[in-house]
Each structure stands twice: as structure tokens, then as C-alpha cells.
Amino acid sequence: MAEVTNHDLTELLSARFGEKITNVQEPYGLLTIETTKDVITEVLRFLKEDGQANFNFLTDITAVHYPEKKHGIAVVYHLHSMVKRIRIRVKVFIDQHQPTIPTATSLWKGANWMERETYDLFGVKFEGHPDLRRILNMDDLGVHPMLKQYPLEDPNRVDKKDEYFGR
Amino acid sequence: MSDINIVDAPPGIEGSGFFATSLDKVIGLARSHSMWPLPFATSCCGIEFMATMGSHYDFGRFGSERLSFSPRQADLLMVMGTIAKKMSPVLKQVYLQMAEPRWVMAVGACASSGGIFDTYSVLQGIDEIIPVDVYVPGCPPRPEAILDGFGKIQELVKNESGRRRESEQYKEMLASYGIL
Numbered sequence: 001m002a003e004v005t006n007h008d009l010t011e012l013l014s015a016r017f018g019e020k021i022t023n024v025q026e027p028y029g030l031l032t033i034e035t036t037k038d039v040i041t042e043v044l045r046f047l048k049e050d051g052q053a054n055f056n057f058l059t060d061i062t063a064v065h066y067p068e069k070k071h072g073i074a075v076v077y078h079l080h081s082m083v084k085r086i087r088i089r090v091k092v093f094i095d096q097h098q099p100t101i102p103t104a105t106s107l108w109k110g111a112n113w114m115e116r117e118t119y120d121l122f123g124v125k126f127e128g129h130p131d132l133r134r135i136l137n138m139d140d141l142g143v144h145p146m147l148k149q150y151p152l153e154d155p156n157r158v159d160k161k162d163e164y165f166g167r
Numbered sequence: 168m169s170d171i172n173i174v175d176a177p178p179g180i181e182g183s184g185f186f187a188t189s190l191d192k193v194i195g196l197a198r199s200h201s202m203w204p205l206p207f208a209t210s211c212c213g214i215e216f217m218a219t220m221g222s223h224y225d226f227g228r229f230g231s232e233r234l235s236f237s238p239r240q241a242d243l244l245m246v247m248g249t250i251a252k253k254m255s256p257v258l259k260q261v262y263l264q265m266a267e268p269r270w271v272m273a274v275g276a277c278a279s280s281g282g283i284f285d286t287y288s289v290l291q292g293i294d295e296i297i298p299v300d301v302y303v304p305g306c307p308p309r310p311e312a313i314l315d316g317f318g319k320i321q322e323l324v325k326n327e328s329g330r331r332r333e334s335e336q337y338k339e340m341l342a343s344y345g346i347l
Contacts (some may be wrong), residue, residue, distance in 0.1 A: 137288055138253045145287050160285075 004084045006031040009053060016046055021092075032089040040077075040092050041102045047079055047088065048107055055079035055088060061104060061114035063122040065096070069147045072096040075124055077104070094124070097148075103128040121146035174200060190298065191329045197223040199324040202317075204240035205265065207258060210248030212275035212307045219310040220311070229317060238264035243320060244297075249277040250290045262297045267332050269318055273299045275314060293315070293325040298340055 006026055020043075023034040035043050049053040058167045063102035066072045071093040080087050094101055096106065103126040104111040115126040116135035123144035126132060137145065176249050177196055179188030207214055214326035220226045220234070223322035250258055262271070269292055273293050279302045281291035293299060300323055303316035341347065 065214070136253075141252075143287070150287075 004052060004081075004086055006086075009088065010084070012050065012052060013043070013046075016050075017043060028085055030089055032091065034091045034093065037092055037094055037101055040075075040090070041104070041106070043090060044077065044079075044104055044107055047090075053081060053088075054083045055081045057082050058104065058108040058110055058114070059087070061118055063118050063124050063146075063147050065122060065146065067096075069093070070095075073099050073120070073122060073124060075101050099124045101125055102126070105129055120144070123147065124161055174194070178204045182241055191327075192325075192331060195325040195327060196344065199321040202229065202243050202320070203233060203235045204231050204243040204272075205235050205238060205243045205261070206245050206247065208245075209250065209260060210277065211252070212247035212278065213342055215307040215310060216245065216247050216274065216313060217243070219313045224310040224314060226314070226317070229274060229314075231317070238262075239266075241265055242252075242269050243271065244271045245274055246271065246278040246293050247274040248333040249282065249284055249340065250293055251288055252290050255290050255293075255296050258293065259296050268324075268327070270300045270324065272299045272301045272303065272316055274303045275308055276318065279304070296344065297346075298344060 006029075008127070009031055010021075010024055010033075016040060017035070020035055020039045021033050023025065023032075025032045047053050057080040059080045060076075061078075062076050064074045064076060073094050073096045075092045075094060077090040077092075078087065079090065092101060101124060103115060105115065105126075106128065112130065113135060115124075115129050116122050116131070116133060119126060119129075119132055120134040120136050121144060133139070134141070143150070176186065176197065177188050177192035179186055179192070194296060206213065206216060208214075218224060226232075231243075242265070244262055244265060246258065262269070271293075273279045277289070278293050279299075281289050283306070285291070290296070301316050301319045303312050305312050308316075
């Protein structure tokens with residue numbers, strides 16, 4: 001079986017999606033690409049079903065919050081080709097005020113819980129998800145705790161002041 | 168005299184062939200040496216409790232050899248470990264399903280106060296949802312500390328008046344937790 005390098009993958013993707021693939025990098029040897037919301041499903045489908053890439057395993061879906069950026073939520077997909085022994089990371093930056101993105105459950109059943117977790121912690125709404133409920137936190141929490149907009153500690157608390165501990 | 172320790176009789180009037188004391192004291196004596204704990208162990212404190220149950224520390228010495236893994240017949244709820252807010256309805260339900268008289272022991276920093284987990288997802292002490300009789304400090308407490316806490320529970324049980332659970336004060340306390 002022929003080895004597939006990051007370079008080959010980049011060529012493949014550029015030939016298929018052209019300008020929609022941006023910011024190709026290889027931090028620590030892991031090929032990382034950015035794409036857009038409108039083609040993400042197609043990109044994932046291509047990576048999964050194209051015979052040369054064959055990324056059959058979805059390792060993880062998560063998100064990162066960049067409060068200072070305009071499109072401040074990056075949804076991150078990690079794919080793994082068990083056939084070619086190679087991995088890829090796909091990022092999509094979306095608007096933090098309208099955090100919607102198509103679901104990947106149409107491609108991998110395993111995306112279900114990963115997307116529920118990402119919804120729970122970051123508030124990303126995956127359109128077309130069969131059952132988008134919180135998975136880790138209590139249902140009536142009312143916030144998405146991993147967004148960087150909450151103070152780490154309630155500033156009004158007095159029970160942790162040093163004087164109570166003789167410090 | 169043998170060197171076997173037996174529990175002292177409660178104060179009372181002794182004569183030849185009879186011994187008179189109050190019913191409360193007899194009941195308390197019997198209850199306190201036949202506790203049936205219900206371990207609600209979620210984390211490291213639970214592991215420490217398992218060591219307490221083992222042969223070296225031998226929790227069974229105190230008449231609590233039979234742990235109840237059901238709220239039925241259990242009279243001491245031992246909460247050991249972090250209780251997430253998502254877990255709190257479950258813990259409360261277990262408490263509600265226990266019959267009176269029931270006691271609660273919060274073992275370790277997490278059950279007592281949330282411990283190091285000062286976080287949105289962790290209950291900051293189980294006394295936010297159920298009344299607690301004894302808090303055991305430590306992170307995790309050593310088996311000796313758990314035994315000490317159990318001794319404190321025994322003292323409470325031994326000295327509780329038979330009518331305490333019917334008292335207005337007790338009912339008010341339960342009502343403050345929304346338990347009726």
C-alpha cells in the first residue's frame with residue numbers, strides 16, 4: 001500500500017476544494033487545514049470516502065474559543081486514517097453570536113456524543129443533529145462553561161480570604 | 168476478667184436480678200452498635216473507606232459489618248467523594264428513600280464543602296441539599312479519621328432522645344431543605 005504524505009493530502013484537497021482550503025500548516029507534523037462552514041460536510045465526506053485519504057475514524061470533535069477574534073469559535077475535527085496510518089486536523093471558524101455548523105453525524109455515528117459535548121461546553125449548535133442535548137452538565141445550567149467570558153471565581157466570595165486561614 | 172471489651176451499660180438502677188434505665192438509653196445503645204451504613208462513594212474517599220472496611224481497620228468492629236447498598240434498612244448515609252451538581256438529585260433521592268431515624272456523614276473535603284473543586288459543576292458541600300450530622304475533614308481522610316467520624320455518629324445516636332425526630336425544630340430543619 002502506498003504511503004500518503006501530508007503533501008499528497010494537501011494536493012488532493014486543493015485539487016478538489018481549491019480556495020476553500022486555507023491556512024495549511026503542519027505543527028508537530030500534524031497536517032492542519034482550515035475550511036468554511038458551507039463545505040465542511042463535503043470536506044469531511046471527501047476525506048472519509050476518498051480512496052487515497054481514507055480517513056475512516058473520527059477521533060474527536062471539539063471547539064476553541066478565541067474571544068478577541070471576529071469569528072471567535074473554531075470547531076476542530078480530528079480524523080485518523082487507520083488504513084494509511086495518518087492523521088489530519090480540520091478547523092472551521094464560525095461566528096460566536098451565531099454558532100451553527102452542519103452536523104457530522106451523517107458521516108460518523110460516533111459524532112453524536114462529541115457534538116453533544118461541544119454543544120454543552122461551547123454552545124455550538126450542530127444543525128441536523130438527531131438529539132442535541134447537554135451531555136456532561138446539568139440541564140438547567142444555562143451557560144456554556146468553556147466560553148472565555150466568565151470570571152474564574154466569584155469575586156464576591158469571602159470564604160476564601162486569607163484571614164480566615166491565619167495566612 | 169477477660170480482656171474483651173464490651174460496651175458499658177448506660178447509667179441506671181441496679182439490683183439483684185434487675186436493671187432499670189430509660190428506654191431512650193437502651194434504644195440508643197442498641198442502635199449505635201448496630202449501624203447499617205449506606206456508602207455513597209464517588210471518589211478517592213470511597214477508596215479510603217474500602218481500606219477502612221478491610222481487615223486492618225475492620226469497620227465491622229462497630230456492629231456495622233453489613234453495609235447496606237440499598238436505602239432500605241440503612242440508617243447512616245456516608246457520602247464519600249465529590250458530588251457533582253448533576254449527581255445531587257440522585258443523592259437527595261437516596262436520602263429521601265431512607266427511613267427515619269437516619270444520620271448523614273460527609274466524608275472528606277469534597278462532600279463537606281466542594282473541596283478543591285470550586286467549580287460550576289460541583290456541589291459546594293452536600294449540606295446544600297441534605298442535612299449533615301458529622302463532617303470528616305481530610306483530602307482524603309485516613310481510615311482513622313473515618314473511624315473517628317463514625318465514633319462521633321455513634322455518640323449522636325447513643326444520646327439522641329426518642330422524640331427528637333418528632334420535634335418542631337427537626338421538622339423545621341427538614342422543611343428548610345424542602346423535605347417534608
